[in-house]
Amino acid sequence: MVEHSSDRRAFLRFLAASPVLAAAGLSSDWFSGLLSEPISAQEQNTYIIKTVREALNVFDFRAAARAKLSLPHFTEFDEGVFNQETQIADRNAYARYQLKVRRLLGISQVDQSTQLFGRTWESPLYLCPVGRLRAIHPDGNLAIAPAANRKRTLEIMSGTQDLEKVNQLRGEPVWICGGRPSAETIKRLESVGTPAYVWTVDTVGGGNQIGARAVQRAGVPNLERRNDARCSSCHDSEGRITLSDSMAEVIGALGSLRGNDTSTWADVRRVRDLTKMKLILKGVVAPEDAELAIKAGVDGIVVSTHAAHEDASGRGSLEWLPEVVAAVGGKIAVFHDSGIRSGADIFKALALGANAVGIGRAQAWSLASFGTEGVETVIELLRRELQVAMVQTGATSISRISKSMLIPVSGSVSSRMQ
Numbered sequence: 142m143v144e145h146s147s148d149r150r151a152f153l154r155f156l157a158a159s160p161v162l163a164a165a166g167l168s169s170d171w172f173s174g175l176l177s178e179p180i181s182a183q184e185q186n187t188y189i190i191k192t193v194r195e196a197l198n199v200f201d202f203r204a205a206a207r208a209k210l211s212l213p214h215f216t217e218f219d220e221g222v223f224n225q226e227t228q229i230a231d232r233n234a235y236a237r238y239q240l241k242v243r244r245l246l247g248i249s250q251v252d253q254s255t256q257l258f259g260r261t262w263e264s265p266l267y268l269c270p271v272g273r274l275r276a277i278h279p280d281g282n283l284a285i286a287p288a289a290n291r292k293r294t295l296e297i298m299s300g301t302q303d304l305e306k307v308n309q310l311r312g313e314p315v316w317i318c319g320g321r322p323s324a325e326t327i328k329r330l331e332s333v334g335t336p337a338y339v340w341t342v343d344t345v346g347g348g349n350q351i352g353a354r355a356v357q358r359a360g361v362p363n364l365e366r367r368n369d370a371r372c373s374s375c376h377d378s379e380g381r382i383t384l385s386d387s388m389a390e391v392i393g394a395l396g397s398l399r400g401n402d403t404s405t406w407a408d409v410r411r412v413r414d415l416t417k418m419k420l421i422l423k424g425v426v427a428p429e430d431a432e433l434a435i436k437a438g439v440d441g442i443v444v445s446t447h448a449a450h451e452d453a454s455g456r457g458s459l460e461w462l463p464e465v466v467a468a469v470g471g472k473i474a475v476f477h478d479s480g481i482r483s484g485a486d487i488f489k490a491l492a493l494g495a496n497a498v499g500i501g502r503a504q505a506w507s508l509a510s511f512g513t514e515g516v517e518t519v520i521e522l523l524r525r526e527l528q529v530a531m532v533q534t535g536a537t538s539i540s541r542i543s544k545s546m547l548i549p550v551s552g553s554v555s556s557r558m559q
């Protein structure tokens with residue numbers, strides 16, 4: 142791979158100096174700019190993997206998804222709201238910690254097994270609920286479930302579409318995520334053995350998803366390019382757009398008009414009394430709310446900014462995590478997501494007290510680019526990266542990962558966007 146990369150770098154240098162560039166209408170400055178970047182960033186900006194075996198990290202799947210999807214679909218999945226403050230904070234928060242690696246520990250194997258509500262999972266990594274997956278893959282959740290099955294990974298599904306079929310493909314009932322559940326929904330979910338209901342409580346007020354709306358405002362040619370979407374938000378079962386607006390307008394609207402939940406803690410207590418499923422609130426970030434969640438009798442919370450798709454705080458999910466963990470004091474489970482792009486990121490969240498760590502975009506990018514095989518590969522890749530972090534810090538099991546294995550970074554950190 143090193144040889145392969147240096148060959149490409151040499152080729153780029155040749156191109157930068159070549160009159161062919163001008164003939165192609167490209168500036169040599171653009172190429173020189175690329176060359177001043179580290180080789181890895183440069184490659185991942187320019188190279189699109191053709192098979193999952195070529196994938197080096199999750200960003201290869203992002204580039205492949207970007208190449209495959211129409212611009213509005215990619216933008217809606219990729220970007221956050223407002224001026225991206227929360228999304229940038231989500232990513233930067235991981236750079237505020239380094240790993241305290243040790244030497245001569247004499248270990249090569251670690252145990253990632255993780256206990257959640259008395260059940261043992263192979264790894265603390267789980268698949269977050271991601272809505273509208275059929276916008277980026279024709280089979281949506283039906284393509285996620287076999288990956289979760291083969292990798293024996295906790296899957297939380299957004300909504301209940303194809304529930305029975307998904308459970309069948311998963312090999313067991315998946316956890317379900319949605320808004321405030323009705324008694325009818327609870328009954329249906331309990332009847333198929335759903336172990337846990339994850340109630341998203343952060344879609345409040347609506348987000349202004351600038352990226353998608355900018356696409357809408359500019360107008361995008363060839364919207365239908367390579368569009369095999371079957372997402373019912375905008376398409377019928379044949380993929381035809383069912384709404385009179387253009388897709389860009391619809392997606393722009395999705396980004397800004399969602400978020401009309403007016404639920405209260407009294408509703409949480411009512412739902413708690415209605416079900417024996419584990420009840421988990423997703424999107425709790427303030428420690429005060431974590432305490433109220435415990436009082437309301439829930440079994441767990443997810444510290445999350447919802448991929449910065451709604452959250453206007455400008456604060457990264459990982460920044461909230463230690464305060465929430467302290468407030469919870471081990472009384473209920475603490476899940477964590479938002480901004481996870483590597484095994485080291487997962488390690489940092491576990492070290493700060495999360496019981497399990499989820500991926501949203503990494504899952505969506507891999508689904509969009511390579512379907513089930515892509516999702517399996519991303520799970521595998523992140524687990525391997527987590528293993529490296531554990532071996533290097535001397536954490537032979539998940540329970541041995543501790544805050545003492547992190548070194549906080551003082552001062553500013555270089556900004557990470559994706």
Ligand SMILES: Cc1cc2nc3c(=O)[nH]c(=O)nc-3n(C[C@H](O)[C@H](O)[C@H](O)COP(=O)(O)O)c2cc1C
Pocket residue numbers: 217218219269270271272273299318341423445446447448449450478479480481499500501502503505
């Ligand atoms: C396109 C997209 C759709 C999402 N849909 C939902 C949803 O329906 N319900 C929900 O609770 N969270 C949803 N999320 C948020 C994820 O569950 C998760 O919190 C987030 O993606 C984690 O951050 P990450 O994308 O940086 O990994 C969605 C995220 C994305 C990117």
